[in-house]
Amino acid sequence: MTGESTPLRATGIEQAFGNVVVLSGVSVTADRGEVVAVVGPNGSGKSTLLRILAGVRPPDRGTVALPPAAGGARRLGYLPQRPAFRSGFTARDTLQFYAQLLDGVSGDDVVRTLDRVGLAGVADRDVGSLSGGMTRLLGLGQAVLGNPGVLLLDEPGSGLDPGMVERLFTVVGDLASDGTAVMVASHELPAVETHADTVAVLADGGFRAVDTPAALLDDTDTDSLSAAFLRLVGTEPDNATVASGAERSTTEAGSDTDSGGGRDNA
Numbered sequence: 001m002t003g004e005s006t007p008l009r010a011t012g013i014e015q016a017f018g019n020v021v022v023l024s025g026v027s028v029t030a031d032r033g034e035v036v037a038v039v040g041p042n043g044s045g046k047s048t049l050l051r052i053l054a055g056v057r058p059p060d061r062g063t064v065a066l067p068p069a070a071g072g073a074r075r076l077g078y079l080p081q082r083p084a085f086r087s088g089f090t091a092r093d094t095l096q097f098y099a100q101l102l103d104g105v106s107g108d109d110v111v112r113t114l115d116r117v118g119l120a121g122v123a124d125r126d127v128g129s130l131s132g133g134m135t136r137l138l139g140l141g142q143a144v145l146g147n148p149g150v151l152l153l154d155e156p157g158s159g160l161d162p163g164m165v166e167r168l169f170t171v172v173g174d175l176a177s178d179g180t181a182v183m184v185a186s187h188e189l190p191a192v193e194t195h196a197d198t199v200a201v202l203a204d205g206g207f208r209a210v211d212t213p214a215a216l217l218d219d220t221d222t223d224s225l226s227a228a229f230l231r232l233v234g235t236e237p238d239n240a241t242v243a244s245g246a247e248r249s250t251t252e253a254g255s256d257t258d259s260g261g262g263r264d265n266a
C-alpha cells in the first residue's frame with residue numbers, strides 16, 4: 001500500500017465525537033489497481049474514515065491526499081453507506097443527471113454503467129420504487145461513472161443477494177484492473193477474502209493488521225478471513241458487541257479546537 005504512484009493517502013487521521021475517540025492517528029494508502037478492504041466491528045469507524053477520505057467531513061486532525069485533477073477526469077467516486085436519490089426520476093435519468101456534471105461522460109456510458117451494475121432491466125423504473133439493494137447498486141453506478149481514479153465504497157454489498165455481492169466485487173476488481181484505487185468498507189468477509197488485495201482491520205481507533213488476506217490467515221493460524229477477523233478483533237460470537245469507542249481524557253477533550261485536518265493534492 002505504499003507505491004510511489006499512490007493516489008490516495010491519509011495520514012494521522014484523528015476523529016472524536018464529543019469525548020468518544022473513534023479514529024486515533026489512522027494512516028492508510030491505496031495504490032492504483034489495488035483493492036483495499038477496511039473491515040472492523042460495528043461502530044469501529046469505517047464509515048467515518050471513508051467520509052473523511054471522501055471529503056464529506058474534515059477530520060479533527062490529519063491529512064488526506066488525492067491525485068491532482070488531470071484533464072477534467074473524475075478524481076473520486078464515493079458510495080455512501082445510505083445512498084439516496086430523488087424520486088420522480090428513473091434510474092437512467094438519475095445517472096444521466098450525474099453524467100452531465102462530469103466531463104466526457106456520454107449517454108452511452110450511462111447505459112454501459114447501468115448494465116455493469118446489473119440495473120439494465122430496471123433502468124426505466126422510478127428510483128423511488130427501487131428495492132434497497134437496487135438503490136445501493138444505483139449508488140455504485142453513480143460512484144463509478146466517469147471511471148474515477150479513486151473509488152470509495154461504504155458497504156456496497158449490504159442488502160444484496162449472494163450473486164449480486166459476487167457481481168459487485170467482480171465489478172470492483174475490474175475497475176481496479178483498469179487502474180482505479182479502491183477502498184471498500186465491508187462486512188462481506190468471504191468476498192473480501194477472494195477479491196481484496198489488502199485487508200485493513202480497524203478496531204479501537206486504529207488498524208490491528210494491514211496485510212493480504214493470505215498473510216492474515218497465516219498470521220492468525222486460521223482458515224478463513226472470518227475466523228482471522230474474530231481472532232484479530234478479539235470477539236467471539238457469544239460475547240460480540242458493537243465498538244463504543246474510547247473515552248477521551250479531559251486534557252485531550254480540552255484541545256478540540258487546536259487544529260483541524262486538511263486535504264492536499266498529492
Ligand SMILES: Nc1ncnc2c1ncn2[C@@H]1O[C@H](COP(=O)(O)OP(=O)(O)OP(=O)(O)O)[C@@H](O)[C@H]1O
Pocket residue numbers: 017022040041042043044045046047048049243244245
Ligand atoms: N455524526 C456523528 N455524531 C456522533 N457520533 C458519530 C457520528 N458519526 C459516527 N459516530 C459514532 O462513531 C462511531 C463509528 O461510527 P461509524 O459509522 O464510522 O462505524 P462503522 O465502523 O462504519 O459501523 P458499521 O459497521 O455499524 O456501519 C460510532 O460510535 C458512531 O456512533
